[in-house]
Amino acid sequence: MLISQVLAELYDCTPLIGDERKLIEAAKASARRVGATVVGEYAVSYVPHGFTVSVFLAESHIVLTTWPEFRLALVDVLLCNASMNPHLVLDTIKESLCPSGVAVVHEVPRKIHSEP
Numbered sequence: 001m002l003i004s005q006v007l008a009e010l011y012d013c014t015p016l017i018g019d020e021r022k023l024i025e026a027a028k029a030s031a032r033r034v035g036a037t038v039v040g041e042y043a044v045s046y047v048p049h050g051f052t053v054s055v056f057l058a059e060s061h062i063v064l065t066t067w068p069e070f071r072l073a074l075v076d077v078l079l080c081n082a083s084m085n086p087h088l089v090l091d092t093i094k095e096s097l098c099p100s101g102v103a104v105v106h107e108v109p110r111k112i113h114s115e116p
Helices: 020-034 086-097
Strands: 002-011 038-045 051-057 060-067 072-079 102-111
Touching: 002 086, 020 038, 020 051, 020 060, 020 086, 060 086, 072 086, 086 102
Parallel strands: none
Antiparallel strands: 002 072, 002 102, 038 051, 051 060, 060 072
């Protein structure tokens, strides 16, 4: 089975990337949009500002790391269900946090084998 891990840099984000709850809400909303199942979440705040939030899915994960002072968010999306679109997850997050910003997207194919 072939799946894709999508990594993105989101530039010119809104001040919402400095709000831990808004980051988690954006990640959860994007998971719901593709039908993924949220099984947990965790957030780390940095001094003086910035966050890394992880939303754990039955299908894998969504991770956002922010640098509010640079209006930058990094996004990591991995969905182990090939019928779910990781780009749609990314688009949903971008719409919430960086609607007029620029996204630089990297796609990494991941091949899952039944044998080692």
